[in-house]
Each structure stands twice: as structure tokens, then as C-alpha cells.
């Protein structure tokens with residue numbers, strides 16, 4: 001049927017559409033101008049990758065379809081895809097109503113079918129969503145009335161659509177050719193309820209109700225979290241192209257005057273766009289180990305605090321470029337306690353369906369606290385001073401860094417300049433007694449496989465990861481430069497690490513400062529050595545069940561989930577257990593990342609104790625819990641000790657299990 | 666109020682100290698130097714004053730070799746206003762150091778001079794009292810807190826199981842034991858500003874000090890004996906025998922009972 005916009009009605013529709021577009025445009029422009037208050041940052045490198053993300057994450061809804069959100073994810077995807085189809089139809093309705101143009105496909109039977117089916121799917125999803133909000137009440141989802149308004153609008157759109165489609169069928173039921181047409185199933189099923197005579201009036205009524213609802217939606221949208229249907233598009237496109245584990249470099253740090261973020265103007269425009277894009281779904285918070293163990297940190301709140309402050313203070317700042325913004329000490333909503341509780345585990349980043357970058361914001365604010373105010377917690381300051389003065393956060397003597405290797409016949413690079421690999425040992429394995437055993441295990445594995453390697457000994461210094469994550473970018477850069485100089489002077493090309501933090505920093509962050517090496521974590525390397533049969537293991541030791549704990553900086557930050565498991569599976573006598581459902585990309589942090597290893601943890605339950613609880617709850621019969629990270633090992637050791645289960649379940653590094661089964665020739 | 670903090674650069678506490686070839690000094694190649702910890706507390710105490718009252722100025726001075734400049738920079742980075750380096754060889758004795766400091770103090774005319782109660786390298790605790798003596802000023806030791814009061818300062822001293830509060834007229838010399846907060850971590854703008862600050866240099870002669878022959882001499886240095894491994898007593902049921910054996914060992918071998 002042709003649209004009910006004869007004569008004056010086309011003009012009415014035109015005026016309404018222009019008015020709605022103007023309000024929408026005005027509101028979006030306002031948001032855009034606020035966004036421009038933020039710091040500049042270029043986010044246009046790798047355009048093809050960005051377009052691919054757009055297809056996978058935006059169109060493909062990839063980040064919604066994740067454990068444990070599959071059902072909700074499918075619901076959202078249906079609403080979203082339905083929306084795309086229906087938006088095409090809406091554009092067509094408006095165009096046809098005003099100027100009589102028709103968009104391609106909209107008159108095909110196939111499109112009518114798709115529209116029809118999606119309308120019902122969306123309706124069902126809306127009902128489910130209302131049910132979840134009203135009855136199931138997921139704990140972390142902000143239940144503001146806004147959600148109901150939006151759901152009602154969407155539901156009403158779908159209902160009116162179905163009604164005018166069926167009215168159209170009813171009104172034309174006597175027309176010639178009806179029999180030859182293929183009607184969309186639901187509208188056709190509803191059509192008999194409408195008499196032919198009433199058809200045109202019902203059609204016109206529902207049609208207008210539908211069109212006006214579309215316009216109302218456009219006007220309402222920029223004021224709501226549902227703006228994400230628009231902002232997700234740029235937010236995904238402009239997502240960080242850095243490796244996930246790499247923090248942002250402060251370039252030319254010696255000549256800058258302010259560091260980090262103390263107010264909304266210090267965040268980059270992209271960080272502010274993140275705020276507009278947050279859907280308030282709470283997935284980040286659901287997965288945050290700090291929040292789960294009773295800390296005040298809540299990643300969703302961090303994102304929304306920044307957004308709210310922008311909306312509150314932004315207009316004043318736009319009017320007067322010099323206007324005072326809220327000073328860091330009075331940062332209205334986010335308190336230092338929240339910021340220092342973050343382990344940079346990336347569970348939030350992993351969970352967020354719209355690619356929001358929580359860690360960058362937290363670290364930016366930590367940078368302001370540490371670099372501008374010297375206001376890191378005292379234990380963190382101690383760790384930083386230790387790194388500065390002794391080259392390790394524990395404050396152990398610089399000169400004894402290589403002592404763990406004494407008497408093992410492990411050469412330094414000075415002694416063996418042509419070694420193929422540098423084993424970058426890291427502070428933990430150099431000084432912590434428990435982790436020295438892991439370093440020795442790796443050394444014996446490398447020897448057994450005939451790998452040519454050497455260490456730096458006392459010439460190695462902390463890679464800088466804890467300093468950087470405590471917000472001390474300056475100290476990080478000093479440490480990194482020092483190591484890069486040492487590595488370059490020794491002409492190092494390939495680096496092995498047994499610590500995921502060393503791995504992440506050297507592989508993903510040193511390139512920012514000109515240090516480019518082929519870096520491999522020990523576990524993928526061992527996997528390769530096993531596959532190449534350079535390493536043979538014997539089955540001397542007793543059979544045992546070993547649970548695997550995913551270190552955040554191997555797993556989520558660097559996507560290394562399988563290699564450690566493959567190595568475990570290859571160890572004779574070992575049966576691997578999972579700490580489900582908190583495994584792989586949902587692995588739960590040990591609590592030590594982000595510099596937390598050196599900070600006190602007084603609030604709530606200790607993260608590592610929760611981790612041991614999860615481990616015990618699986619009742620897998622595991623007698624060992626294996627990891628691939630020195631921090632995890634220290635935290636798990638402490639955790640099983642505190643829980644009094646150290647006799648029944650022993651924390652180990654996967655490397656130790658391998659080393660115990662080396663063929664001794 | 667005007668503070669002057671006297672500090673000394675010492676081997677950092679994380680350094681594994683080794684005896685040099687001469688057998689009476691420590692090997693200094695490649696070691697990290699830092700401000701002696703009690704001096705850091707003294708700086709913190711003065712800076713806490715400055716936090717509360719921005720009209721406060723905090724100056725620092727050291728007597729030592731050229732490398733001591735780094736320690737002064739660190740103090741500037743923490744927030745001190747200016748620094749003076751009096752260059753002198755490492756071997757200059759404590760009394761001469763005190764004389765040189767006294768000359769600097771007379772020029773700067775501070776209300777309060779603070780020193781750490783002792784330097785962490787030789788632990789002599791000589792320079793502070795000697796400086797007070799050279800100046801003829803009162804001197805109070807073991808400070809943990811200073812508060813300005815009418816015509817002077819209130820000084821908190823740590824004593825066994827509590828603290829004493831003294832008052833003293835200014836000018837006064839105070840020897841610092843600890844500050845309420847840990848010494849502050851310098852901000853990056855602070856570090857950058859400190860890098861650009863001029864640090865005037867004086868030598869002993871310019872201050873009218875001619876170093877005399879040292880009144881004390883280190884004759885020999887020796888590393889402490891290696892710690893032996895611990896002994897583990899196996900508990901095989903007979904707790905009484907075990908306790909007896911432990912008591913015997915503590916008495917005869919460890920000689921602590």
C-alpha cells in the first residue's frame with residue numbers, strides 16, 4: 001500500500017523529520033564538542049584491521065557472544081540485526097512518505113519476510129529483556145528507568161510495524177493478484193483479524209504511530225546509554241591498535257609538564273568516547289577480581305565517572321577554556337583506593353562488548369597520582385625506589401642478581417657472546433627462592449634440548465613492568481632504555497622469558513622505545529621443543545592431576561592459552577584439570593599484577609585466597625596447581641598456605657613438571 | 666620558618682658492600698649512592714612543614730665529593746628549595762665537616778638546622794652535635810616531629826615506650842630519628858625542575874676550613890662471617906627428648922641460654 005501521506009501529510013512528515021533530525025544533530029554535536037575537550041590522540045593506523053573489527057565486533061556482535069553470556073548475547077544480536085534490517089525499512093518509510101522514493105530491496109517479498117521474522121524476534125527479545133530487568137535483576141546492571149523507556153519504544157515499533165503490515169494485507173485482500181503474492185508469515189497470520197473495510201484506517205494509524213516513534217527514538221537517543229548503537233561504530237573503529245598488554249607511551253616525557261589524567265581534559269578524546277559508548281551492561285564489573293573480593297574498584301563506575309564528569313563540567317569548560325576543572329585531590333567520584341586496587345588483569349577489557357579500554361584510564365589516573373603528586377601508596381613508593389636503586393622491586397642487591405645460576409654452568413652473554421637466545425630471567429626468578437627453582441628448571445630444560453642460551457647476570461635490571469603499571473612511566477622508560485642498551489650492546493636477537501610480565505613488556509612495550517626482539521615465553525618454546533623431539537620426557541614420576549591456572553599476562557593479554565595446556569598434556573603421568581568456569585579467557589587473577597604484588601591488600605578478601613577457593617571448589621582431585629608465572633606462583637603459595645591446604649595441593653610452575661621428567665643421559 | 670637540612674650521600678642500603686683491596690675501606694665501583702635514610706627523614710620533616718605553611722623554605726647542604734651532587738638533586742626533586750655543595754674528599758673527618766657546615770649555616774641564617782641522627786655508612790653520629798657545638802646553638806636529638814610555637818619550636822623526641830615534648834628557642838639544631846610519613850617520592854615535574862636547578866659549589870678553603878689530620882683512623886675492615894645453615898631437629902615421637910636436645914644445643918652450641 002502506498003504511504004498515508006497524501007497532500008499536506010507529506011509536508012507534515014517532512015517537518016517532523018527535519019525537526020527530529022535537527023534535535024538529534026544538535027545533541028550529537030554537543031556531545032562531539034565535549035569530546036573535543038579531550039587530549040589529541042591518533043587512532044587511524046591500520047585502517048583495514050579497523051574495518052575488519054567493525055565487521056566482526058559491530059556487525060558480527062563478536063564480543064557479545066562470550067561465556068557466560070551466550071543466551072543474552074544471542075538476544076542482543078537478534079535485536080541488533082533486527083534493528084539493522086528495520087532501520088533500512090524505516091529509512092524507506094520516511095523517504096517514501098515524504099518524496100515517494102523507494103530504497104532497494106524494500107519491495108521484495110524476501111525483505112518483507114525478513115522484516116516480519118525479525119520484528120517477532122525483536123519483540124521476543126524485548127520481552128525477555130524486560131523480564132530480566134524486572135524479575136531476574138542481574139546485580140551489576142544499572143536498572144534505570146531509561147532501560148524500560150527504550151525497551152518500550154522498541155517493542156512499540158515492532159508492534160506497529162506488524163499491525164500496519166497486516167492491515168495492508170487486509171485492506172488489499174480483494175485486489176487482483178493477491179493470490180499470487182507471498183505474504184510474510186506473521187503479518188499474514190494476523191491479517192484475518194482486520195476487516196477489509198477497517199484496513200486502510202488501521203494501516204494509516206499504525207503507520208503514523210510507527211513513524212512518529214522512530215522520530216521520537218532519534219530525539220531521545222543521544223540522552224541515553226542507548227547512544228551506544230551509534231557510538232559503538234566509531235568506538236570499535238578507533239579502538240587501540242596496540243597489543244592488549246601494552247600501555248600507552250608518554251612520548252618525549254622529559255619535556256612534558258603534565259602527566260596522566262587528573263581531570264576530563266587530560267583523557268584522550270577516545271577515552272571520552274568510551275564513556276558515551278558504555279552500555280552500562282556491567283559485564284566488566286561482573287568479571288573484576290577486585291570488585292569480586294570486596295574492593296571499592298568497579299570498572300564500570302570508572303568509565304561512567306569520567307563520562308558523568310564530562311557531562312557535568314564539560315559545558316563550563318567549553319565556555320571558558322581556562323575554567324578550573326576538578327582538581328585531582330577532589331576527583332569527584334573516583335578515589336585513589338579504587339585506582340590502586342586494579343591488578344590490570346584485563347578481565348574487564350576482555351568482557352566489554354564495545355571495546356572500552358578500562359586499564360588505560362586507570363593507569364592514566366595512576367600516572368597523575370604517581371608522577372604529578374608523588375602520591376602512590378607507601379609500599380608502592382618503596383618498590384619504585386628499590387627498582388631505581390637496586391634494579392628490582394624487592395630491594396635485593398643489584399650485584400647478586402645472577403647468583404641463582406652459580407655452579408650451574410650457565411654462561412652470561414659476556415662469556416658466550418654468540419648464544420642464540422638470551423634468557424631474560426626477571427626479578428622474581430633471580431631473587432625469590434621459590435622462583436629460583438623455576439629458573440633452574442628452565443635452564444635444565446634448555447640444556448637438555450641443546451638450546452644455545454646465555455643470561456645477563458648482574459647486567460640485567462627490572463624490565464619496568466611494575467613501575468609502569470604503578471603509573472611511573474618515567475621509571476619504566478629509564479629501566480627499558482637501560483635494558484635495551486644492554487641487549488643491543490650484546491647484539492641480542494632472541495629472548496626467552498619464564499615470566500609473562502617480562503614477556504609482555506619486552507615483546508609488546510619495548511618496541512615503543514626502539515627495542516625489537518623476537519621474544520618467546522618458555523612454555524610455547526617448550527611446546528615447540530617437544531614437537532621437534534628435541535626434548536624427550538620419561539614417565540618416572542607418579543601419575544598426578546594438575547590444575548592449570550591461567551596467568552593474565554599469558555592468557556588474556558597475549559592470547560597464550562593452549563601452549564601451556566599442550567605442554568601439561570605432554571608431561572607423562574599428568575592429567576590436566578581446569579579451574580572451570582574461571583579458566584582461559586575467564587581466568588581469575590592471582591592478585592599480583594599491576595604492581596599489586598608490592599602493595600598491601602587490606603580491603604575485603606585477598607584475591608589470591610579467592611582464587612584458591614575457586615580451585616578447591618572444582619573438586620578435581622588435583623594435587624598440584626600449575627601456572628607459568630612467578631607472581632602467580634608466589635600468590636598461590638601464599639594462598640594455599642593461608643587456607644591450610646598446602647599439604648594436599650602444591651603450586652608449581654609447568655616448567656618444573658617438565659624438568660622433573662627430563663631424560664637424564 | 667627557614668630550614669636547613671644537612672645530608673650525607675652514602676652507599677644505598679640495597680648495595681652488597683665489599684671490602685676494598687686496601688682492607689680498610691669499601692669497594693665503591695659500580696655501587697648505587699643515595700641520601701642517608703635518617704637525613705631523608707630530616708628532609709621529609711622539613712617538607713611537611715612546608716606543606717602546611719608555604720612560606721617555609723627548605724635548603725639542603727652536603728659536604729662531600731662531586732658525586733654528592735646527585736643526593737642534593739634528589740632532595741631538590743623531593744621539593745627542597747635550594748642546595749649547596751661543599752666539595753671535600755671522602756676522607757675529611759667529621760669535625761671538619763661540622764666546621765664547614767657551621768660556616769654555611771652562618772651565611773644562610775636558618776631558624777632550624779636538621780641532620781639525620783647518624784649517617785648509615787659509618788654510624789658515628791658525630792657531625793650533628795659537633796655542628797651545634799661549633800655554632801653555639803642548642804641541640805636536641807631523636808626528633809620525630811617539629812611544630813612552630815611562639816618564640817621557638819616544639820620538638821618531639823622518641824624515648825623508650827613514649828615520647829617527650831621539648832621546646833627550644835630558635836635557632837636550634839635538631840637530629841632526626843624518623844618522620845611521621847615515609848620520605849616522599851619525588852613527582853616527575855619535581856625531578857625535571859631539580860635537573861635544571863643550579864647547585865652552587867664551595868670548597869673548604871672558601872669557607873675558611875683547613876682540614877686537620879684525621880683524629881680517628883679505620884685500621885681494618887672485614888666482612889661479617891658467613892651465616893651457617895640452620896639445623897633441623899627431626900621430631901620422631903619423643904617430644905621430651907627433642908626438647909632436651911634443643912635446650913642442650915641452645916646452651917652449648919648457640920650459647921644463648
Ligand code: SF4
Pocket residue numbers: 284287288289290291297298299341342343344345346347348349358359
Ligand atoms: S583490569 Fe582487572 S582488576 Fe583492573 S578493573 Fe579491570 S577487571 Fe578489575
Ligand code: SF4
Pocket residue numbers: 277278279280281282283284285299300303351352353354356
Ligand atoms: S564498560 Fe563495557 S562492559 Fe563495562 S558496563 Fe560499559 S559497556 Fe558494559
